[in-house]
Amino acid sequence: MAYELNDRIKNLIPYEPILGDYAVRLDANESFLPLDEGLKTEILEKMNGALLNRYPDPTARDVCRAFASLYSLSEEFVTAGNGSDELISILIATFLNEGEGVLSFLPDFSMYRFYAEIYGKKAIVVPKDEDFSLTAEFVLQHLKESRARAVIFSNPCNPTSQVTSAPEIEKIIKNTDALVIVDEAYMEFSNQSVLSLVPKYENLVVLKTCSKAIGLAGIRLGFAVAGKKITNALRSLKSPYNVNSISQIVGEAVLKNPDFIKSAVSAIIKSRDMLYAGIFSLAERKKAIKRVFPPKTNFVFCEIENAGEVYEALRKRSIIIRTFPPYLRITAGTEEENKALLLALEEILK
Ligand SMILES: *Cc1c(COP(=O)(O)O)cnc(C)c1O
16 A cells, blocks of 8 residues: 555645745844854854864754853753754654643744644644733633643744743743743843743743844754753753754854844844834824734734735835734844835835
8 A cells, every 4th residue: 555644744735934035024033133244254263173074062062051151051951952943843742742732822933833733742722812911820721721731832922022021931830730831032132031940940941042133043053941851851852963063163153242142132122113113103194003012022013904915015015024914023124124114014005
């Protein structure tokens, strides 16, 4: 008999990033900042000496150390991944038994549900309230009702750009024995991190990425921060050479440079505030824009009439964003890119 794909995967279609040559790319929440020239030179020199015929350090020790130092953590809590995406995948695939529940929320990062489904877990996806807040009470109630073994959410949230406070997150961790996975991909743009709680709780994993604030989406580097038991499991489960030598070199050089990161974060926040102010003022004049959510990330989330048409009209002007009708998610770009977006929106909503 011919080989058949299993039921969970046979109807999947490959992830299709938005391709094409758009003049203004505000779709993927990347940093708009190029690498600092001095850092680039330092990296190129290190690359010269790299032994690319050899496998990389399987523990990615130097880059984990640089990451731990930047966030004032002990490196014993840190595991590096090929993007935080790889770590999400490992956690969901291996930390739960077949059919056990993974609780996530809607809207939130779609990969959580995706991995739960393809790995044969029970994906429990609960819609958020109208204002998109996420409270401890709400999460705990659904953990209890669903008997999920794990809960995962982004904080601040992609795509709503809302943040839940650190004390509220601690309330969740403290009052459940489920695994709590907090994806802090955007926390540099806010200030409610629970990284410091990692030594205190055995059921907490905090995920971090170099793809957003750090400006290194191209090297695929992320981190899981968790207690000894979880960290030991993650280090045993990941594929041995998951972070390649070049990513380790680039990641280490940039993470060792808090000044570069600090100035990048403040430039991105400035851009985001400009974009938010622009869309907010547009909303005062254009009835089509229903709500603009005060952003805690590097993007702005808003509700708009005919979101699909607005998206298409922007695309025709070579400006690409994301839409989840009736919402738009617009990444903060350079000043010129933000201005181009605002001008185009103004015209489209005429
Ligand atoms: C962008 C993003 C990530 C991606 O991380 P990688 O390290 O690039 O794999 C993870 N979580 C959320 C919520 C994101 O928006």
